[in-house]
Amino acid sequence: MVPPEYYLVLSAAIFCIGLFGILTRRNALLFLMSVELMLNAANINLVAFSYVWGNVTGQTFALFTMALAAAEVAIGLGIIMVLYRNFGGVDVTDATTMRW
Amino acid sequence: MAGALALQSGPLPDWTAVSPALILALTGLLLFVIDSIDSDSDNTVLLAGLSTVGSLFAFGVAGWFLVEGTGQAATGGAISLYGDALVVDGMSLFFTLIFTIVAAMVCIASLDYVAEQRHQAEFFSLVLFAATGMTLMSMSNSLATAFISLELASLPSYALVAYLKDNRGSVEAALKYFLIGALSSAVFAFGISLVYAATGSLLLSDIASSLGDADGMTGILGMGVLMLLGGFAFKTASVPFHFWAPEAYEGAPAPISAFLSSASKAAGFAIAFRVFVEAFPLGQLPAGVDWVLAFQVLAVVTMTLGNFAAATQENVKRMLAYSSIGHAGYALIGLAALTAGGPNANVLGASMAHLLVYGFMNTGAFLFIALVEYWGVGTTFEDYNGLGARAPMACVAMSVFMFSLAGLPPFGGFFSKYVLFYSAIEAGFWWLAAVGAVNSALSLFYYSRVVKAMWIEDAAPTLELGSKPVGLYTAVIFAAVGTLLLLPAFQPVIETAQTVATALF
Numbered sequence: 140m141v142p143p144e145y146y147l148v149l150s151a152a153i154f155c156i157g158l159f160g161i162l163t164r165r166n167a168l169l170f171l172m173s174v175e176l177m178l179n180a181a182n183i184n185l186v187a188f189s190y191v192w193g194n195v196t197g198q199t200f201a202l203f204t205m206a207l208a209a210a211e212v213a214i215g216l217g218i219i220m221v222l223y224r225n226f227g228g229v230d231v232t233d234a235t236t237m238r239w
Numbered sequence: 240m241a242g243a244l245a246l247q248s249g250p251l252p253d254w255t256a257v258s259p260a261l262i263l264a265l266t267g268l269l270l271f272v273i274d275s276i277d278s279d280s281d282n283t284v285l286l287a288g289l290s291t292v293g294s295l296f297a298f299g300v301a302g303w304f305l306v307e308g309t310g311q312a313a314t315g316g317a318i319s320l321y322g323d324a325l326v327v328d329g330m331s332l333f334f335t336l337i338f339t340i341v342a343a344m345v346c347i348a349s350l351d352y353v354a355e356q357r358h359q360a361e362f363f364s365l366v367l368f369a370a371t372g373m374t375l376m377s378m379s380n381s382l383a384t385a386f387i388s389l390e391l392a393s394l395p396s397y398a399l400v401a402y403l404k405d406n407r408g409s410v411e412a413a414l415k416y417f418l419i420g421a422l423s424s425a426v427f428a429f430g431i432s433l434v435y436a437a438t439g440s441l442l443l444s445d446i447a448s449s450l451g452d453a454d455g456m457t458g459i460l461g462m463g464v465l466m467l468l469g470g471f472a473f474k475t476a477s478v479p480f481h482f483w484a485p486e487a488y489e490g491a492p493a494p495i496s497a498f499l500s501s502a503s504k505a506a507g508f509a510i511a512f513r514v515f516v517e518a519f520p521l522g523q524l525p526a527g528v529d530w531v532l533a534f535q536v537l538a539v540v541t542m543t544l545g546n547f548a549a550a551t552q553e554n555v556k557r558m559l560a561y562s563s564i565g566h567a568g569y570a571l572i573g574l575a576a577l578t579a580g581g582p583n584a585n586v587l588g589a590s591m592a593h594l595l596v597y598g599f600m601n602t603g604a605f606l607f608i609a610l611v612e613y614w615g616v617g618t619t620f621e622d623y624n625g626l627g628a629r630a631p632m633a634c635v636a637m638s639v640f641m642f643s644l645a646g647l648p649p650f651g652g653f654f655s656k657y658v659l660f661y662s663a664i665e666a667g668f669w670w671l672a673a674v675g676a677v678n679s680a681l682s683l684f685y686y687s688r689v690v691k692a693m694w695i696e697d698a699a700p701t702l703e704l705g706s707k708p709v710g711l712y713t714a715v716i717f718a719a720v721g722t723l724l725l726l727p728a729f730q731p732v733i734e735t736a737q738t739v740a741t742a743l744f
Contacts, residue, residue, distance in 0.1 A: 147436065147459065154429055161422055170418060177425035184432035192439035197432075200383045200441060204428055207390045211421055214397050218413050221404045226411075231418065234411035 146187035154180035167219045167229045171212055178208045256309055256318045256327035259297040259335045260374040263342070266293025267367035274360035283359055287350040287710065290363040291343050294370065298339035305332040305735065312742060319380065323442055326380040329739025333591060334377035334509040337598045341502040342370040344718055348494045348606045350710030351613060353402075362402060365395040366498065373506035380517070382431045382441040382467075385510055389427070389474065392506055393420050396499060400491040412490025419483040420473060427470025433463030434518075443518040450523050461528045464519060468533055471514075474507025476500070477541045477567045485548075488560035493609030496556065497602045500563040505594045508570055512587060515574060516743045522579035534575040539674050542568025546678045550685045554618045556608050558685055562644060563601060565682060569675055570594055572659055576668040583744050588737030589662040593655040595732060596643070596725050600652055603718025604640040607633060610711045614704045620688055625698020633712065634693045636719035641686040643722050646679045651725030658733055 153176055160173030182201040189197030219229055226233045270286060308314045310328040317328035345366060353359050372392030379385040397420060401413030435441055437460035438449045450460075473480035488496040515530055524530075545565030552558040573590025577583045610633055616622050627634040643652035656679060660672035725732065 143436070150429075150432070157425070167414070167418075171421070174421045174425050177422075178428055181425070181428040181432040184429070184436050188432075188436040188439070191436075194439065196383075196439075196441050197435055200386075200431075200435075203383060203387060207387065207424075210394055211390065211424070214394050215417055215421060218397060218401050218410070218417050221401055221410045222414050225405070225407050231414065234407070234414055236407050236411055 143187060143191045146183060150180040150183040150187075153177075153183065165230050165232050167215075167222065167231050170231060171215050171219075175208060175212070178204055253318050254320060256304065257320065257325065257378065259301040259304075259332075259339065260371050260378070262293060262297040262300060263339070263367050263371040263374060266290060266296075267364040267371065269293075270360045270364040270367070274364075281354075281357075281359065283350055283354045286359050286363050287346050287353075290367055291346040293367060294339045294343035294346060297370075297374075298336060298343060301332050301335040301339060305329065305336070305739075311739065317742065323444065324381045324384045325375070325378045327378055328742055329735070330509070330513065330591070330743060331374075331377040333595070333736060333739050334505060335374050337505045337595050338370050338373040338377075338502045340721075341498060341505075341598050341602050342366060344602050344606065344714045345494045345498045345502075347710045347717075348497070348609055348714035349492075351708035352492060352494050352609055352711070356402070358402075362399070365399050366495075369395040369399070369498070370502065373502055373509075376506045377509035377513075379510055379513065380443055382434065382443070382446075382514070382518075385514060386424075386428060386431060389470065389510065390424060392503065393424065393474075396420075396495075396503060399495045399498075400487050402492055402495065406490075408490035409492065410490075412487045416483045416487040416491075419480060423470050423473035423480050426466050427473075430463045430466025430468075430470065433459050433466065437463060443514060446518040447520055447523065450519070450525060457525045457527050460525065464528055464530055465533065467514065468511075468530065468537075471507055471511040472537065475504050475511065475567045475570070476507075476564050477537055477571060478544055478564075481541070481544075481564050481567075484564055485557050485560040488563070488605075489554065489557045493556070493605055493612050496560070497605030497609070500560070500605060501598045501602045504563065504567060504570075505598060508573070508590070508594055511574065512591075513743070516577075516583075516587070520744075521577060531575065531577055534571055535668075535671065538568050538571035538575040538671060540568075541565070541571060542675060542678045544568075546681050550681060552685070553620060555611075555620060555623065555689060556605075556618060558689075559601075559604055559608065562682060562685070565678060566593075566597055566601070566644070568678070569656065569659060570597070572663050572668075572671055572675065576663040576666040576671055578666060581666045582662065583666070584737055584741040585662040586659075586666050587743065588733065588740035589655070589659040591736040591740060592729070592733045593659050595736070596651045596655040596722070596729075599718050599721040599725065600640045600643040600650075603636060603715055603722065604644065606711060606714050606718065607637040607640065610708065610715060613708055613711060616702070616704070620692045621696075623689060623692040624696035625702060626692075627694040628698065629702065629704050630707075633715055636715050637693065638690050639719045639722055641690050645683040645686040647683070649726065651722045651729065654726065654729040654733075 157176030185197035375388035403409035437456035549561035643650035
């Protein structure tokens with residue numbers, strides 16, 4: 140059996156790759172993909188520790204997380220679409236009619 | 240744990256305890272049905288009326304349950320449903336009152352605000368679904384339901400902020416709200432997975448009981464708790480996930496700003512109170528997982544940042560957005576001033592009562608902004624010059640909100656802040672109260688600027704107001720009356736809040 144620490148390292152690495160993507164990319168679609176990476180990092184933990192603890196709570200919750208991620212992308216794509224219509228691009232730094 | 244509802248008509252089955260949430264969800268679905276029969280319906284009176292009645296009905300049921308003692312010690316304690324995933328107790332009912340009354344005010348006010356827009360049925364049903372999510376947030380007794388209900392409250396909110404889809408400000412606000420929301424929900428989910436890794440459960444009570452066995456996993460648990468805190472900070476618009484708030488509140492349709500800054504914020508606190516108090520009880524925490532310290536830092540930084548940033552704004556809506564960050568800082572005292580064995584229920588109850596009063600005064604203030612936007616008057620303090628002479632009723636109401644938000648004595652906001660700071664001192668955190676008091680004094684500066692502009696400055700000669708919109712006026716006056724009534728009625732409110740908070744400890 141693979142020791143559980145390995146899963147933690149793997150998920151932490153994927154989480155950090157996603158976070159790095161969010162902080163450096165300006166394309167809204169890449170931003171969505173990075174968020175998916177971060178959510179899937181959580182899923183790795185949930186499924187791995189579901190096995191370690193011997194209950195299915197984690198696996199079940201991982202299914203919920205996937206469904207919610209899909210819902211979130213649906214809303215996100217809608218917002219990116221109106222962003223494209225109003226600002227003529229999907230660069231998140233273009234939308235600056237209000238100051239940060 | 241299952242308690243019986245002792246009502247006159249005999250005991251109701253346990254599942255009826257979630258009926259406030261069910262009523263909100265069914266009303267939202269009913270709006271969809273209306274929309275599918277008569278698509279692109281522009282009968283705003285029907286849609287707004289139905290959603291207001293639905294919210295008020297849910298408010299009535301929640302109030303009735305609270306008075307009857309459903310889910311409280313008097314009738315057999317909290318009612319847990321669905322394998323303990325949801326729990327209905329005094330605290331969830333108290334918060335449900337806040338969400339439903341704010342939703343009702345927002346729905347009435349939207350009557351005039353969305354009258355010219357398309358997709359009105361969708362607008363109102365999204366408001367009701369978001370309110371359903373918030374109600375479920377206050378009932379969540381497991382990290383799984385906490386995450387799902389948090390998303391149920393967030394996803395409609397993103398769409399609502401983008402409602403004016405040809406307005407660049409609205410779209411930009413929605414984008415920023417969505418980006419930060421998606422990031423924080425990913426952080427929140429990762430935090431849940433780490434807590435699960437360390438404890439092997441998602442139920443709050445099971446997490447609490449296995450905290451002691453988490454040796455060797457303390458670091459993982461600590462990281463998980465910190466990341467959960469990130470998710471709550473987003474929902475409550477506290478530092479470090481507050482960036483979205485000024486943008487989203489400024490760009491969103493003003494009734495939605497009111498909804499997000501009052502109800503959504505209260506929902507974030509509802510879930511944070513339950514998760515941290517139930518799952519990570521003080522005194523059983525492994526060394527190194529000190530969330531109270533984190534909340535103390537966040538409370539001080541949030542209220543100071545919010546108030547200082549508000550003082551430098553020229554745009555009234557943006558000033559209110561920063562002031563709402565400041566108020567999140569005050570409410571955070573409810574978690575920051577907890578100690579093992581201290582007067583915790585008093586502190587938490589005071590914070591809950593403040594959120595109720597805040598629900599009235601802040602919703603009212605944002606709805607006044609909606610009224611001014613409706614008239615097409617500008618957005619800066621100067622544009623408000625002389626409004627008092629043209630629309631005295633609404634401006635009296637706005638002055639009530641401003642003084643109440645600042646915490647001046649004859650209004651509801653004074654008592655709630657006073658009790659909050661007093662309870663912090665009682666718990667031994669005089670410095671938290673001191674920071675809060677200094678910030679309140681500062682906030683009087685920028686709140687009184689609005690009042691000065693409305694009543695003392697002379698109007699620009701071109702100032703012309705249009706008709707008096709019935710819905711917006713009703714909502715603003717209702718909120719003002721609520722803010723005033725919470726002055727004599729504050730005693731029962733604070734007693735209820737502190738009693739229901741006692742059940743958590």
